[in-house]
Amino acid sequence: MTTRVLIVEDDPDIADLIAGYLGKAGFTTERSASGREALQAIAARPPDLLVLDLMLPHVDGLEVCRVVRGNEATAAIPIIMLTARAEESERIAGLEIGADDYLAKPFSPNELVARVRALLRRTQRGTAAAIKTLAYGPIAVDTERHIVSSGGQDVTLTAKEFLLLEYLLRHRGRVLSRDLLLTDVWGYRYTGGTRTVDVHVRRLREKLPALADGIVTVKQFGYKLVEPAP
Template sequence: MAAHSPKKILIVEDEADIARLVKLYLEKEGYQTTLARTGLEGWKALASERPDLVILDLMLPEMDGLELCKKLRGRAETALLPVIMLTAKADEADTIVGLELGADDYVTKPFSPKALVARMKALFRRLDRQDDDRPSLYRYGHLVMDLSRHEVTVDGRETPLTAKEFGLLEHFLRHPGRVLTRDVLLNAIWGYEYYGTTRTVDVHVRRLKSKLPVLNQAVVSVKSLGYKLLEPEPASPARR
């Protein structure tokens, strides 16, 4: 069996001591690392290095972490790239914005490299499960999507969808809680050869909500980016 190549991690951090510590620890754990000291360097490194995960500080020169996160989520090639943000406790509001922009997790300074690696491994495991165990059936509240039968039902009643609406809904259900930009949705559903505008996505989202009112509050618009399907609420325990 061929050995897996080590995962590549891009570290975007301007504090030299923290950057050096994280880099050394990750390499000790068997990861390949690239270090960028500014947001602009990090943006350039995304294209040249093609990392598997980004460790991104919030406070950066030239381009801050929030702006860099927003830009990478806006590119089809990096829209689903895992991002862990490094924040200070005083940056709670910025942390929330970072998660809204699509960061997958965050670690508060000061932190131990061991804790950071544990977060990384947990994130990779979650993403690997999504890739390896793609279900044929999705459930979201009373909504059920059966891929094998190409059928969507709400409370057992089928709702006919066009092929594009069906693909759009599947993409939302595959990535709950993730900000999906209009460009990413356009490329995923319509393909790279499609030359329409991103307004096409807005029209189809409205049609999808019209046909499936259960999504009216669940699919939310993220200003200047795209859309997000809210994480489903956990089911309440049954009363005896």
Template sequence: MSDATILIIEDNEDTRELLKYNLAAAGYEVASAADGHEGLESARATLPDLILLDLMLPGMDGLEVCRRLKQNQETARIPVIMLTARGEEVDRIVGLELGADDYVVKPFSPRELSLRIKAVLRRTPGEDNGPDELWEEDGLRVDFGAHTVDIRDERVPLTATEFKLLSELIRGRGKVQTRDHLLDMVWDTHFEGYSRTVDTHIRRLRQKLGDFADWIETVRGVGYRFKS
């Protein structure tokens, strides 16, 4: 059983109630919202441990909700699993690039969703995501236990996925890490053909690292390397 809180943002009442029933039976605390605006307000007010986010929402779609969640420092680290009946590759890529942690296509089995939720929650803040509890060099400080990054004592707001990616790069610093390896390690699965997702997250991570951006080196045709 789990004491984690999950927020469901889903406009279809039948789907929403089914999700609530199954998640409550699995031991989760469950909150729900029927549209994007209500979901955003609920996320900001309750700061759940994970959000199940439908893509096709009235008023504000799931992609926009995800974008706003990841732009807000208070909600940026909340993991998001997108739910949608649309299975086109472009939708999956856009969702992942916006910071979603996983993507489940309807119809899905309760067991499949439960396994996805557990996998995402395993890599959320509070875990030891790096080689040591604390790593620091030249003003860049990464606290793996607290899941925080500081540059010259200024906090850098990273999403859970960005922090996991930085941690993986630091863990293998000095070694070239392929895009496929990073997909496997950061997203806990391999999204065939989704190497652009890694590139997008690397670009955003570099932007947030500022003066330390060039510590993430591109190895053309292979992947990335964090300076040793």
């Protein structure tokens, strides 16, 4: 799945620079030019990582970091903070509030990319260690070994079927648009059209009958995985 990085930077030239280097490195980037705009974007669709400038209009980077860390739904998002200030006190303040890493301007774009990769590696190792098995009624999904079983019987899925199943399980209860599923499961460069999502959902329903009723179709929009009936 494509990794999404939200760049929160009010200087368009710096935002362009960061987006360009991260895009070349294979990341999908989105941008916010103010703290207020960033908080709205994060609430609507939490990114995989946040590159956050300290000095922002309306709501500064420290407050954005504080709000993100204070919300259970976003608290685990990795955060790299950027600042034009070199004072140790500013760096300490950011780290104490919850930033994972800190980079002072002017910075090397290549170093920023390296720090993003390193932080994601650390985060993903921790997440994988914490949640290796996902369950849904009689369905068990071993995300480390890519094994799916239902009622104790192994079920064979294609690679994309497995990724779609894992994504639905990790985002149960949320309404997911077809475009979002294409972006996060197939990758943002996929141009096969949203029909492929419907085909893969149909295959999951056929292969995993215990999941069939739980995948609710949201008309003209997408899908939502609801909890199994008790």
